[in-house]
Amino acid sequence: TWDSCQFDQFTKVAGGDEFRGNQADRQRHRFFRKYKYLWDKYQRTACVGCGRCSRECLSRIDPVAVLNRLHQQQSLPAPKSSPAAEYRPELAEILYVESLTESEKLFRLRMPHPLEFEPGEFLEISVFGQGEAPFTIASAPERSDEIEVVVRAAGTLTQAMHRLRPGDTVGVRGPFGCGFPLERFNGRDLLVVAGGMGMITLRSLVLGLLARRDDYGRIMLLYGARTVDHYLFRDELLSWHREGNLDCRFAVTQGDNSWGVTRGDVTHLLKDLDLEPARVTALVSGPARMYRAVNPLLFRWGVGEDHLYLNLERHMKCGLGKCGKCRINDICVCESGPIFPYARVKHLKEAIER
Ligand SMILES: Cc1cc2nc3c(=O)[nH]c(=O)nc-3n(C[C@H](O)[C@H](O)[C@H](O)COP(=O)(O)OP(=O)(O)OC[C@H]3O[C@@H](n4cnc5c(N)ncnc54)[C@H](O)[C@@H]3O)c2cc1C
Ligand code: SF4
Ligand code: FES
Incomplete structure (x- = not known):
């Protein structure tokens, strides 16, 4: 079927109305749809500049000339952002x-x-x-x-x-992306659970929490790594611990245990926590296999599903919700995450379960 927004019946509806009955309205719509409305919404036009429409137009309408004319006539200042x-x-x-x-x-x-x-x-x-x-x-x-x-x-x-x-x-x-909603944690005890590189994200989180320390109850960090040499921000964490702002507990799975830290993965640190689970919001960042181990323990201990946040990192490309590389079913991780409330992703098998 061939159709065109320039044909006079293009906007004709069953009741007989025709919304752009004259050619000028149709031309106006054509230019606004491709070059104004998309610009307003996405700061880009629907034109890649190939020039085909200028070359092929039987009436010799040159869109580039039309656009330049419109641009000269408009009184609005030029937008600050450029397309794309x-x-x-x-x-x-x-x-x-x-x-x-x-x-x-x-x-x-x-x-x-x-x-x-x-x-x-x-x-x-x-x-x-x-x-x-x-x-x-x-x-x-x-x-x-x-x-x-x-x-x-x-x-x-x-x-x-x-x-x-x-x-x-x-x-x-x-x-x-979307990060941790700090304002939702006011008045709560915070259990921050880090595995490996997950600590990178949690360092920013902890700095944010410490900047408004009085807004929260106790803050406890459980940090699991392969060996003591794999801990990130070690000196910083220890000094916060010594100052009493953050209760840090460490576990290692391998290597020498000269620090005297717990031997085993981070789940070993979840035993005998001196926190009241009903007051706890858990903020967890690490590999998916860690969530598979940690989440059930947190729930069994008494943390509510509404009070668990996870960091889901997926392979990404554009970071803008456009390329689809990071999608898990209906969720674009780069846009809606990578930090998610558990309730938002628990239905996605691939997010946590394999
Ligand atoms: C939201 C998000 C935050 C991240 N934050 C950090 C961070 O703070 N520090 C850090 O070191 N890394 C981080 N990563 C991972 C980092 O993007 C990858 O390590 C990087 O893309 C690898 O590129 P490469 O060319 O060096 O390695 P490659 O040769 O491309 O791959 C090496 C390894 O990196 C993995 N990888 C490749 N591309 C990606 C990708 N686009 N996303 C995730 N993993 C990938 C591969 O599976 C492989 O295991 C993050 C990833 C995401 C999605
Ligand atoms: S220049 Fe090319 S992309 Fe732009 S409107 Fe004309 S035909 Fe379409
Ligand atoms: S990275 Fe492209 S859609 Fe998320």
Whole structure:
């Protein structure tokens, strides 16, 4: 079937009304639909600029000329954002690099402008010529143009990042996603459970909690890692523990136990907790296998389903809810997460269960 928004019957409805009966209205609609309404909503047009419509038009209407004319005539100031700006990285300078463990480095970046974000949100960071990947913001969730991320050398891009030095530049997009809703935790005791790299997200969370320490009851951190050398932010955690702001408990599955920490995975730390489960909100960040072990124990202990939050990290590409790479059934993790209330994802088998 051939149809066109330029045909006179295009808007004719069964009752006989025709909403754009004259050619001028149809032309107006054509230009507004492709170049104004989409711009208003998504800051991009429906035109890739191939020029085919200018070339092929039998009446020799040149949309580029029409658009330029409309642009000259309009009185509104030009929009600040440009089409598809959210896909275009801005430049951030590396201010400081520190090795936290054998495979993880902390990078402090100077952003082009101050960022505001919730703990758990992430940036897409690119190394030129290597690619782009998502990284959780590890610094305090306060408005700042200095941001910290921790990068584990995993593959091509992250190894290239590890070779960068202060003064080098990376591309950044974001912040993206939804983080922990701190205001919902007011007055609650908080049980923060970290596994491995999950601590990167929780460092930002803990910094946010400590900044408003009086708003919460007790804060306990249970942190499981492979060996004591794999703990991230070790000195920081120990100093918060000593100051009495945060009750930190550690477990290791392997290696020397000179610290005297609990031997075993993080579930061993859930035994004999001196907290009242009905007052507890649990904030858990780690690999999915950790959720499979920890969640049932939390529920058995008495934590309510409404008081459990999880960090679901999935492979991502655009970070914008467009490419679909991070989808779990009806949920786009990059948009609605990666931090989710348990109730929101418990029906998704693939989210936690295999
Ligand atoms: C929301 C989110 C936050 C993240 N935060 C951090 C962080 O704070 N620090 C950190 O070191 N890493 C983080 N990651 C993982 C990081 O994005 C990947 O390690 C990175 O993409 C690997 O790229 P690569 O080219 O070095 O490795 P590759 O050679 O591409 O792969 C190496 C490993 O990384 C995994 N990986 C590859 N692409 C992705 C991807 N897009 N998302 C997740 N895993 C991937 C692969 O499965 C493989 O195991 C995060 C991922 C997500 C989705
Ligand atoms: S220039 Fe190409 S993409 Fe843009 S409206 Fe014309 S035909 Fe469509
Ligand atoms: S990463 Fe593209 S839709 Fe989520």
